[in-house]
Amino acid sequence: MDSAQKPTARLTTLEWRATTSLALIFALRMFGMFSILPVLAIYARDLPGGDNQFLVGVALGIDGLAQACLQIPFGLLSDRFGRKRMIYLGLALFALGSFLAASATTIHMIILGRLVQGTGAISAAVIALLADLTREEHRSASMAVIGMSIGVTFGVSMVLGPTLNHYIGVPGIFALTGVLALLALLAVRFIVPAPLASRVHGDAETVPGQLRAVLKNSELQRLNFGIFSLHAAMRGLFVAVPLLLLNVGGMAVETHWKVYLPVMALSFFGAVPAIIVAEKYARMKPVFCGAVGLLFISTILMAVLVNHFAGIVIALFLFFLAFNLLEATLPSLVSKIAPAGSKGTAIGVYNTGQFLGLFLGGAIGGFLAQHADYSAVFAFSSGLGIAWFTMAISMQKPPAVKTLMFHVDVKNAQTADALAAALAKLRGVTEAAVSADEGVAYLKADQHDWDEAGAQALMARYKIALVMKT
CATH class of the missing domain: 1.20.1250.20 (MFS general substrate transporter like domains)
Incomplete structure (x- = not known):
């Protein structure tokens, strides 16, 4: 090259x-x-x-x-x-x-x-x-x-x-x-x-022709349910928490920042070490399952401690610690699990689940607050959390792979198929797909050991320029 x-x-x-x-x-x-x-x-x-x-x-x-x-x-x-x-x-x-x-x-x-x-x-x-x-x-x-x-x-x-x-x-x-x-x-x-x-x-x-394969992928569906649950719990939380800070904590609304600022800052920085461990040391599944478990614990604590101000604040911190960790790891999991070349479609379906969660979390949270009490709002979120945890612990271990892309000059489907087959045989490459329309080859390769030199030699043989995305 x-x-x-x-x-x-x-x-x-x-x-x-x-x-x-x-x-x-x-x-x-x-x-x-x-x-x-x-x-x-x-x-x-x-x-x-x-x-x-x-x-x-x-x-x-x-x-x-x-x-x-x-x-x-x-x-x-x-x-x-x-x-x-x-x-x-x-x-x-x-x-x-x-x-x-x-x-x-x-x-x-x-x-x-x-x-x-x-x-x-x-x-x-x-x-x-x-x-x-x-x-x-x-x-x-x-x-x-x-x-x-x-x-x-x-x-x-x-x-x-x-x-x-x-x-x-x-x-x-x-x-x-x-x-x-x-x-x-x-x-x-x-x-x-x-x-x-x-x-x-x-x-x-989103590529419409890829939707069927993405929707049939059970591992991706676990993640879609997860993002739905996470955002349903978050939006339902705001039906209740502002009023609890006002009524239980006796805080005027203009002082609520005194709770949100430390909660948001500490939860943001608290999530960083876990994210590093998950990605750098290939411990994604235990870190991910732990975060889902923490989501369940935080919401059940809110349900139990709904009349205790200190308990609400502590549970709120735990909730956003889990929230920030899951917001960071879920897209990474989608990228690792989605078929090569279908990440955009997988993310499109994933985002749809997220937005549905926002709607149903607010609507169901409001319904429960109206016809039951605030504890029921948090109990609903904890129910979603335990259902998600059950799915998470039974998920396959996410592959320790990175996504790579080659910018290619492929003129037809036959050449694209031949190139994809050759790339798939490289050491450490778990999946390869080539799109002649896009002029891109998509690879999933081992994070630590894959045949980059072989890829370069192959690209030279096909007279195609190498472009890599980690």
């Missing part, structure tokens, strides 16, 4: 611009979605219909239903009508929903506004645009930056939400969310680069 074929070690200026600007788009949009969570249940009590906690739970979760229905179609439509056009549409809908909720005078109007917010389901289209703007060998790093921006935004939103509520109220937060969406729209127009060409990326997008 000559030097001209070797990929550069760093992101180019354009790739950095694309990565940071799209991370900003996610952050601006997500801040509005997250900052309302710690205050909406308290605010809704003073609205007509707000004494019905089922409706409050629906308001908290209804955006998830819209995103579950539309995020894959938005991504597919972006292939046809253009990435930026679909993102413009999604951000405009999100802004419209935010302004509708800001002007709401009843809980039903807030539900409508939140529903319209959810129709701006741009996540898949943004990731597809990122794939258009980054080379294969750097895409994982770009995805990591976006994932980090979402995680940081979530923590910051939990802390700032109660403070913003004190100064501008919930209508002000909704209005600010709408303004941020419009600023994000301007950023897409003037900051995010325009791709020279758009194409389907199997590592980043």
Whole structure:
């Protein structure tokens, strides 16, 4: 392989611009979605219909239903009508929903506004645009930056939400969310680069022809149930916890940040060592199962200690310790388990499960709070936790593999099949697939020992440039 074929070690200026600007788009949009969570249940009590906690739970979760229905179609439509056009549409809908909720005078109007917010389901289209703007060998790093921006935004939103509520109220937060969406729209127009060409990326997008195989994969379905359960528990939590901090802890809503700040910070940094152990030392299954078990323990503690302030805070810390650990390990597991070349489809189905969890967690949590009590909300979450734990301990040990991609110049399916067969015979390669349409070969190889020299020799034989993604 000559030097001209070797990929550069760093992101180019354009790739950095694309990565940071799209991370900003996610952050601006997500801040509005997250900052309302710690205050909406308290605010809704003073609205007509707000004494019905089922409706409050629906308001908290209804955006998830819209995103579950539309995020894959938005991504597919972006292939046809253009990435930026679909993102413009999604951000405009999100802004419209935010302004509708800001002007709401009843809980039903807030539900409508939140529903319209959810129709701006741009996540898949943004990731597809990122794939258009980054080379294969750097895409994982770009995805990591976006994932980090979402995680940081979530923590910051939990802390700032109660403070913003004190100064501008919930209508002000909704209005600010709408303004941020419009600023994000301007950023897409003037900051995010325009791709020279758009194409389907199997590592980043849902491919309809791959859905059947992905849905039939029982190991992936365990993970889909897991992300559903995790986000159902999280959204149900915000039906109850803000009111418990107010009523049991005697904390005014503007001081709730004093709980959320240490909980979020300590749980975030507490998860890091476990993530390192799971990935570096191939201990993914025990770390993963331990986190699912911790999720169950934290929610059952909330159910038992629902009238004890210190117990609620400790359980909340344990919950977000498990939450942060699982949010980091679940996508990694999807990548390891998904068939080669089908990661984008697997993630699309996974995200659909996540959004359904947001909706049903809010709705069922609200129903239980209305017709039973807050302990029942947490008991429901613990039920999901024990069901998930049962699935987790019986899952196959995740393979200790890394995903690699070769940018290839394959003209037809026959050559693609021949190359895939040759790659699959290399030492340490567990799976190989080649797409002539995408011009990419996907490999799964042992994390510590695979025949990279053999791959280079094979690429030279096929006169194809090697590009690697760890």
